[in-house]
Amino acid sequence: MQFAIEAQNLVKKYGGFAALDDINLTVNRGEIFGFLGPNGAGKSTFVKIILNLVYATSGNARIFGEQVERPEARKTVGFLPENIRVYPFLSIEEFLYFHAELIGISAQKIKTHIDSSLRAMALESVRAQKIGTLSKGMLQRAGIAQAILGSPELLILDEPTSGLDPIGFTELRRLLLDMKAQGTTIFLNSHLLSEVERTCDRVAIINKGKIIKSGSRDDLSDRGKHLEVTAEGFTDGMAASINSLSHKNIEFDGKSLRIYLNDEKDSVNVHRIIVEGGGWVQSLSWKSESLEELFYRLVKHEDMGFNKDRP
């Protein structure tokens, strides 16, 4: 199968510091892929390598089977950088015209494509406005309009919601889902985990240059399934007994207990241990971890040097 993006053993070093450390990643055609990570994790470096703006120290990357070093690989790619910089003296329309020419859209079709992009980002009424006079949100809209120009097969968005208002968020989400329905592959670099959770089919979490978790959204949520217990009179003895069950981790914040169990049947045993130990179970329920919780837990534990192979 030909992937939209394929990275094999990608390493990027700046002196002794590894910004990317042996990254293996594939993005399927037609999916929305979320790439998550804290600041400085290597997300933007990865994107820049894919776009041949930064060169990998070793390993290789392909876009639709084409080596990223070849300009042809970017023929059907739309890109929105994290902080877009544009010639301020151009109007939005001139800016899009410039990019349409760079993409190689024929002169007859340029106007149609520009109109379509402007309409999608609700920029029609300000098409003649100079970029230098735009607000941050409007500039971001212009940047997205530039990225979706010419109906790219692969859309790479680095923090696309930055500067957008809630209406902009909603419009962007709709746009991405529409584009996905039309077969566009979308690679989303974002800190806005709730947005990623709502739109992405698959997610990878990167920290310190390494991918610490990847999989489908549902898969990741399932693996973070845990038993949440609110109990009074919880003791260390009870914790030791629960530890002997098939769980892999306990988190206790003084009031509620979060237990990651491998076997759902053990929930009965947890209840029994607490009750027999003289405690009082106020509530006991199964909960799925949100992407935000999963992200926080994985990154936090990674930063603290804990084993990353937990569920």
Add this chain to the structure above:
Amino acid sequence: MKIWALTKIGLKECLRQRVVYFIFAISLLFVFMAKGCDIGTIKGENMLLGKEARQGIALGISFHGIVFWSIMLCGLLASQALTRDMDEGLASVTLARPLSRDAFIAGKLLPVLIISALNLTILGSLFCWFFYSATGGITMQLPLAFLFMTISLALYGLMICCLSLFIPRLLAPLAGIVLYMVSCWSSLPYFFENLKILWTPSETVQRLHLLLPKFGDLQGIGATILSGQPAFEIGNPLVVLGNIAAYACVFWYITAWMFKRREL
């Protein structure tokens, strides 16, 4: 089409810079100087210099003044052609498109050369109009002299663009003008017979003249064509043009090699 798209943007960018108009205004003063010094307008007698000699001096100063400021303009624009886009993050959005880095360099350098050549053409035309209209007719000498200077501009622009990738972009035109001046200086003994009586070029000067880009020879050829006086030791113009072509290739390859190594 892609290079032309970049060139159009580059032209707009260049024309928005005040330095273009400032340098044009300075150069205009040299044109007016030439107008004020044609034989018809020179008044008074001078025991040392006749009217023709005074006119010749004014013509020379004007011509070289215009060329110098055109070179300055070209250098200032060329020093920012690539580095400004790289420093301000503009290049990464452009290069994320299916565009090779060679095409990017060409698209950024062309507007610099067009603006510089246009500046020289306008000034040259005015020079021609003001000076030669008074003397009766326009010969082909003048456009030909300025054509040689356009070749010099192209090489100079390429050299400064190349230098700007190695040294701070504001220093590149300065370093370039020093190189230009050294080249002109090492060419002097080969163009002025009288000078050679006083100054026999040392081996170092000869070596510099041989190895440096022949900006000085080009300027000398331009001046020679303009004055109608045969150059003392002009040598074969093909050698000069060969030197210029070779240096143009070298500067292009170094620029492309360096720019391709740069991460954005």
